[in-house]
Amino acid sequence: MKTLLPLYTGLLLASMLSPAALAQTPTSDGYALDKVVQVSRHGVRPPTKSNEKLLTAVTQRQWPTWLVPFGNLTGHGYTGAVELGRYRGEVLRTAGLIPKGCPDASQLLVHASPLQRTKATAQALLDGMFPGCGLQPTYVSGDQDALFQANEMPFAALDPVKAKADILKALGGSVEAAQARYKPFEEKLREIACLPAADCPYGKQAWTLEQNAKGRFAIKGLSAGANMGEVFRLEYSQGLPVDKVAFGNGRTAAEVSSLMVLTKAKYDYLNDIPYIASRGASELMNQISLQLKQDTPLAPKDAQSIPPDVPLMLLVAHDTNISYLRTMLGFGWKQGDYIENNIPPVGTLQFERYKEVKTGEYFLRIAFEAQSMDQIRNLTQLTAGQKPLKTDFNSAKDCRNTSVGLLCPLKGAMATVDQNIDPTALTPYSFE
Template sequence: MKTSLYASLLLAGLLSPPAIAQTASSDGYVLDKVVQVSRHGVRPPTESNEKLLTRVTQRQWPTWLVPLGNLTGHGYAGAVEMGRYRGQVLRTAGLIPKGCPDARQLLVHASPLQRTKATAQALLDGMFPGCGFQPTYVAGEQDALFQANEMPFAALDPAKAKAQILKALGGSVEAAQERYNPFEEKLREVACLPAADCPYGKQPWVLEENAKGRFSIKGLSAGANMGEVFRLEYSQGLPLDKVAFGNARTPAEVSSLMVLTKAKYDFLNDIPYIASRGASELMNQISLELKQGTTFASKDPQGTPPDVPLMLLVAHDTNISYLRTMLGFGWKLGDYLENNIPPVGTLQFERYKEVKTGDYFLRIAFEAQSMDQIRNLTRLDGTETPLKGDFASAKDCRKTSVGLLCPLKEALVKVDQNIDPTALTPYSFQ
């Protein structure tokens, strides 16, 4: 893992982070800590998805200029802009200084895939241009924060997982496929040439368990991946006659082809038990970071992250969907379908302190560029801002100039409520 000298000293306890001048909002709140979890930027389909879609549609799909699954140049530029905007917001709030901050004020850690590492670098380049900061990441392809759902310590009880999946399906896979048949037919019309022997949509859905104890729905996967690829084509800026083979010329039309993408998440990711097993490790580190510097802080025998003003974690939509489910947080942003997680979509945990009382509050929000903002690489500013939705994590939340703020003590109950202590493993950012 790459780690700066300052970060190493801080983690070793030899140095303390320098103080940053804090700026109170007009109604008296100071932002003093942010943890954000961002999805990677625009990429082509992965190699396995490309092979699947080519096979089921018997059709050539658009050619991308980077290896399958990797962040594109357009995706990098979109992430830089999101980073620039977030940096501007955090500087205005006084969380980070102008120019290049001390490296000890940051923890930027990415999932170890190319698209996440490159997105983390893009966000850093946007937030801190010319500062030369680099993200950290583990060696190899698995990090317990981001790939817990593929690792033994977070293994599923197959019977329990299957029962919850079947409940979400409405009792049976067959009944669910029947409900979604009109959407399969629509995708078939879009992706299959009339005269071709196109197998898409003819396969019965089958709930399968893989060797690692994780579940998928064979038959649904192709349609789910297809909708995501159409969105990526539009976001990448491909000519409109290439997006969904010329059948999606607006964000709303793209989203209409993503109903099966959402269904896959509804049936496999947004399942409380599966989400808790897959993201307890990540949620636990977020919780520990949010408690640092308050009376709720504690040392965790599994490992406690360094106390920094800004923790930026770059992950995958699967990670964010698990966290969303654990929180019970839902959103509907612009033309996206409900709970959609666009490229560089970010789940934000912002801790504020009320100046007059010294009480702490937490804002939990999801923020993402619109489909057209990503496609057009729109500059984000005071008039052209990302889409966002706030989460009421407690009963006594209050609307403020900085968003919906909830008492930290009660909000942390919501953050911690679905952390499964049996799905945790020792972790260190060193």
């Protein structure tokens, strides 16, 4: 494990409240929130450099110019993440989980994937949640963290034969058959992205299944259309004039989502494969599990690599990470105008542990929360009357509808969390 940056510079001196002073506020029906783990995607960004190069090549036309380097968080993306952080801070503060002032290092852990867009998003969420406190996220040096880039690291390497077989099964038997099914969507994107007089190569390439040098699989030919749909969504979310979004064909959130069919296909066939997801996110899911079990009868007595025991752990990651976690859980959602199982900028998989006051029993709420596409585009202030989208997951038997959402008995819910953790895809890990 590489050395982490210091958690917060001068944080203890700046602290205004000790952990002992925090008082959990039970709900009207008797549940107190006592631990939260959030895994968030980064905020709005331009295309990555490789995606921009690919899209320019296959469409032979100029794409919109962005004001930040390829792949970096935009100013609009930062502002949207600050707003979501502010809203979540209010919710957690009302529940008594985090202090009204600045927390100390024993009250939260905010750790980001080591790319600019994830580090900057973590900073934005902190700035929104704890304004004026000067808190900073932690992250590893270098460009790989076992929590977030496990799918590119040797300890979680795929068996290429098994992975390929599972992908082909998901495709319906062959890449060629899958491409034939999606041909109408390729043709639609070709009409949108290619100039009429140009000899545009998009849509003419046969799909082929390939494995790159880092061990990840891709479907060449599908990648361009998948990236195109994601870029159109990012253009809309960024607030580009509607005549610029999808070359004038993405004037509403619903229109943009209709152009993301191939984006979903890419996830269906490459990310949402149980074996691939388990190899790629067991390390991350294991840290989530260990955090949620602390201070309960489920806490392992001899576990290694246990994270710091904090009320709030916020991990800022990528859509790939969250799609793997979603697949491992068996959790699906359809929110607002988004396509099924979509993971928007700053979309967050949340694990909220509650304690029933009268019995002392623990419960878990697992949910996915995201701003709507228009909330991100318009930088809408989030309030009780203008909430983000949120979908609960029925993770165990005997779940209860409560004032705070669907609460499931912790033991059963943790069995769901743990069910697809692959012990052979774990490595020693430390946040310190």
